[in-house]
Amino acid sequence: MSIEIALLTIFILSIFVGFEVVSKVSTILHTPLMSGANAIHGVILVGAIIVTGHADNNLELTLGLVAIVLATINMVGGFVVTDRMLELFKSKKSTKAGDKK
Amino acid sequence: MIPAWSQIANLGAALAFILALKALSSPKTARLGNRIGAVGAIAAVAIVFFSESNLKHLPLILIAVAFGTIVGIVAAKKVQMTQMPQMVALFNGVGGGAAMAVSSIEFLKAGATDGFVALFATVFTVVIGSISFTGSIVTFLKLQELMTSRPVVLPLGRFITIGTALATLVMSVYLMIFPEIWALWTLVALSLVMGILFVLPVGGADVPIVISLLNAFTGLSVAASGYVLDNVLLLVAGTLVGASGTLLTQLMAKAMGRPLTSTLFGAFTAKASTATASAVDRPVKSAGPTDIAIMLTYATKVIIVPGYGLAVAQAQQSLRELVDLLISKGVEVEYAIHPVAGRMPGHMNVLLAEADVPYEQLKEMDEINSEFANASVAVVVGANDVVNPAARTDKSSPIFGMPILNADQAEQVVFMKRSMRPGFAGVENELLFNDKTTLLFGDAKDSLSKVVAAVKSM
Numbered sequence: 001m002s003i004e005i006a007l008l009t010i011f012i013l014s015i016f017v018g019f020e021v022v023s024k025v026s027t028i029l030h031t032p033l034m035s036g037a038n039a040i041h042g043v044i045l046v047g048a049i050i051v052t053g054h055a056d057n058n059l060e061l062t063l064g065l066v067a068i069v070l071a072t073i074n075m076v077g078g079f080v081v082t083d084r085m086l087e088l089f090k091s092k093k094s095t096k097a098g099d100k101k
Numbered sequence: 102m103i104p105a106w107s108q109i110a111n112l113g114a115a116l117a118f119i120l121a122l123k124a125l126s127s128p129k130t131a132r133l134g135n136r137i138g139a140v141g142a143i144a145a146v147a148i149v150f151f152s153e154s155n156l157k158h159l160p161l162i163l164i165a166v167a168f169g170t171i172v173g174i175v176a177a178k179k180v181q182m183t184q185m186p187q188m189v190a191l192f193n194g195v196g197g198g199a200a201m202a203v204s205s206i207e208f209l210k211a212g213a214t215d216g217f218v219a220l221f222a223t224v225f226t227v228v229i230g231s232i233s234f235t236g237s238i239v240t241f242l243k244l245q246e247l248m249t250s251r252p253v254v255l256p257l258g259r260f261i262t263i264g265t266a267l268a269t270l271v272m273s274v275y276l277m278i279f280p281e282i283w284a285l286w287t288l289v290a291l292s293l294v295m296g297i298l299f300v301l302p303v304g305g306a307d308v309p310i311v312i313s314l315l316n317a318f319t320g321l322s323v324a325a326s327g328y329v330l331d332n333v334l335l336l337v338a339g340t341l342v343g344a345s346g347t348l349l350t351q352l353m354a355k356a357m358g359r360p361l362t363s364t365l366f367g368a369f370t371a372k373a374s375t376a377t378a379s380a381v382d383r384p385v386k387s388a389g390p391t392d393i394a395i396m397l398t399y400a401t402k403v404i405i406v407p408g409y410g411l412a413v414a415q416a417q418q419s420l421r422e423l424v425d426l427l428i429s430k431g432v433e434v435e436y437a438i439h440p441v442a443g444r445m446p447g448h449m450n451v452l453l454a455e456a457d458v459p460y461e462q463l464k465e466m467d468e469i470n471s472e473f474a475n476a477s478v479a480v481v482v483g484a485n486d487v488v489n490p491a492a493r494t495d496k497s498s499p500i501f502g503m504p505i506l507n508a509d510q511a512e513q514v515v516f517m518k519r520s521m522r523p524g525f526a527g528v529e530n531e532l533l534f535n536d537k538t539t540l541l542f543g544d545a546k547d548s549l550s551k552v553v554a555a556v557k558s559m
Contacts, residue, residue, distance in 0.1 A: 004218060007328055007336060014324075014337050017119055018344025025126035025349070027356055027465065030313075030446035034349055035189045036125045036135045038316050040118050041323045041342045042192075043142050044200045045166075046149045047330050051206040052165075053156030060206050061158060065165045067202035072169025073176070074196035075146075079139040080177035081188055086132035088182075088454040 032089075035082040042075025107152030110144065111334040117141025118338050122345055145334055182452055183412040186444045187244035190312045194237025197319040200339075201230030201292075204326045205285060212280050215329065220280060222325040224273045227285070228292045230322040233315045235296030240308050240315070243300075244444060250308070253301040262298045269295050309445040310354050310361070317346025356440040357503055385521070385533055387540040390548065393515055394555030396539070397423075400477035402433040404469065406508055407453065409443050410483020410519065416546035417456030420482060423553050424462070430556070436462050437469045437479075437506050439487035470507045479511035483518070483545045489530045500528055514538045517548045 025033055048071045052064030117137050124134025146166075150156065173192075180188040204226035211219075242248045255261060269291045276284045303311050320342025327335025354361040397403055411420060424434045436458065442449035450463060464472075473479060481488055488508040491498040508514055509532050516533060518540060532538060541548050 003331065004216075007331070007333070010333060010336055011324065011328075011340055014340035015344040018122070018341040019348050021119060021123040021341075022126050022345040022348055025352070026128065027352075027440050028447040028450045029126060029128060029131060030349060030353055030356070031186070031189075031448050031451065032131055032135070033122070033125045034313050034316055034346070034445075035185075035192075036131075036138055037122060037320070037342045037346055037349070038189055038193045038196070039135075040121065040138050040142065040338055041196050041200075041316075041320045043114075043118075043145055043338045044196060044203060044323045044326065044335065045142075046145050047203045047323075047326050047332060047335050048199055049146070049149050049156070049162055049166075050153055050330060050332070051203050051210070052158060052162055053153060054210070055158060055206065056210065060209055061161070063202050063206050064158075065161060067199040067206070068162060068165040069169040069172070070195040070202070071199035072166050073173040074192050074199060075142055075173070076170045077173030077177040077188070077192045078196075079135060079142070080174055081180065081185060081192070082135045083132065083139075084177065085182070085185065085451050086135055088451050089128060089131060 032082055032085045039075055039078025039082055042071055042078050045071035045075050104152055107148050110148045114141040114145040115334055115337040118341055122341060182455055187241045190237045190240045193316045193319050194234050197230040197233025197322060200322040200326050201227050204329050207329050208285055219329050220277050222328040224276055226322040226325040227288055228273060229318045231289055231292030232296035232299060233318040235293045236300040236315050239297055239300040240312055243308055252304040265291060265295050265298055310350060313346060313350040313353050317343050317350055320346050353446055356446055383534050385540050387542060390551035391555045393541055394552050396478055397427055398430055398556055398559055400432055402476045403427060403478045403480060404473060404476045405436045406479060406481040406484050406488055406506055407436060407442060407449055408484020411545050412443060412452045414545035416549050417452055419546050419549035421456050421458050423549055426553060426556050435464050438463050439466055439506055442487060466506060473507040473510040476511040478513045478515055479508040480515045481508055485530050488532055490532055498528055516540045517545050518542060
């Protein structure tokens with residue numbers, strides 16, 4: 001039973017952390033933030049690898065491999081596309097700093 | 102038993118995700134934040150290969166990871182910035198699909214032996230993951246304009262949706278009491294249909310909110326699958342995204358002046374709606390590039406309202422050229438950025454940054470709205486809904502209540518439009534028929550370069 005309570009505790013605390021960390025986001029960053037958060041849940045890949053690694057029959061294996069491909073696309077694609085978005089912000093920032101000098 | 106070192110490593114990964122989200126909320130640290138998140142995720146995946154003893158099918162797993170990596174990188178690199186919102190939707194959808202598959206497999210293996218709470222978490226992941234999967238695909242189709250962006254209301258749609266929702270609920274309860282495999286597949290099928298029904302009636306303007314919401318959904322389903330697998334990292338990462346995504350959805354809805362409930366439950370209340378296709382052949386005033394050039398050159402203050410049409414025409418560079426030219430002639434020029442200009446909050450900022458538009462010229466709505474009254478000309482390029490006065494006055498309009506840019510308060514208004522077609526929300530814009538409005542028809546890039554040439558020759 002204690003493991004379940006522990007997981008529940010972690011769950012509740014994580015909710016508050018999740019609310020807290022993004023509470024001050026500026027409007028212009030809504031899209032990149034969503035995209036970055038999107039990439040983070042791609043970590044379901046870890047779960048996909050675990051269940052596929054213990055697959056006992058072809059159905060489980062096939063489903064698992066599909067899950068791995070999907071999760072990897074989510075994770076890798078998510079981080080790469082977020083980086084592309086933020087790269088644009090960065091160049092803007094640096095030209096802005098350059099102008100001031 | 103999972104070794105202690107890997108648990109500590111997982112704690113590090115979870116911490117990386119928290120720091121990543123924190124850093125992503127501030128412009129200075131955003132890019133670093135994204136990279137911290139990526140490092141955490143890669144580390145988490147690397148750890149699992151060492152900490153999980155006797156993983157079978159390793160070669161196949163590695164091939165699947167490699168394949169997904171290639172697809173992900175190519176898709177993320179190739180997508181144009183204008184199409185980025187739908188790409189995010191798609192990435193989110195496949196994540197939801199993965200979470201659903203993972204929990205399904207765990208159910209096939211363990212059945213009810215994991216206990217009631219785990220069973221509940223399984224059902225939750227399957228339902229929410231499936232909804233996120235098909236729902237995201239529908240939002241992708243809408244944004245990619247492979248299907249209409251207007252609300253789709255099926256005949257008796259309300260009853261079909263409510264019926265499917267009830268069936269999903271009944272099947273969920275059934276599965277928790279009688280954990281049988283056929284019940285799982287039935288639940289998966291029902292939830293996949295539910296995802297489609299959930300997003301179909303959502304109108305264009307609400308699509309970004311739905312993407313954000315589905316993103317939070319996927320996060321929660323990942324959290325639940327973390328519970329099913331007793332994996333703390335999945336639980337923490339999923340919950341973080343679920344919670345921050347929910348808050349982000351609320352912030353977005355607020356920025357757009359859309360009550361979240363109307364987006365959420367649109368599927369349950371949608372009526373065969375009031376698609377107002379009023380008289381299309383009403384008189385409008387249109388002019389050529391030279392007239393517009395004269396108007397702009399002799400203006401004292403010009404405010405540009407860029408919209409998605411600008412980005413579609415890839416006309417950001419031409420726009421910047423025109424603005425630079427006007428500034429060199431002593432005209433005061435600023436950009437008015439609506440919070441949802443483009444397709445998502447912040448999307449237009451990304452697109453203009455791509456064209457090297459100086460940050461100081463971009464004004465957010467709250468800053469600039471009082472300035473329109475002092476402006477000689479408001480130039481609306483490829484935007485429509487964000488300057489539609491119906492949002493202030495017409496209670497029956499689907500965009501009623503959305504904060505808009507006060508372009509109608511400028512002395513004169515110029516619209517650069519491809520056609521008289523209504524905007525993304527599918528609503529007629531009264532401002533087009535206003536006396537002080539002049540239209541310049543044509544592709545935004547083409548029109549802008551013609552105006553630039555005309556200004557130069559003066």
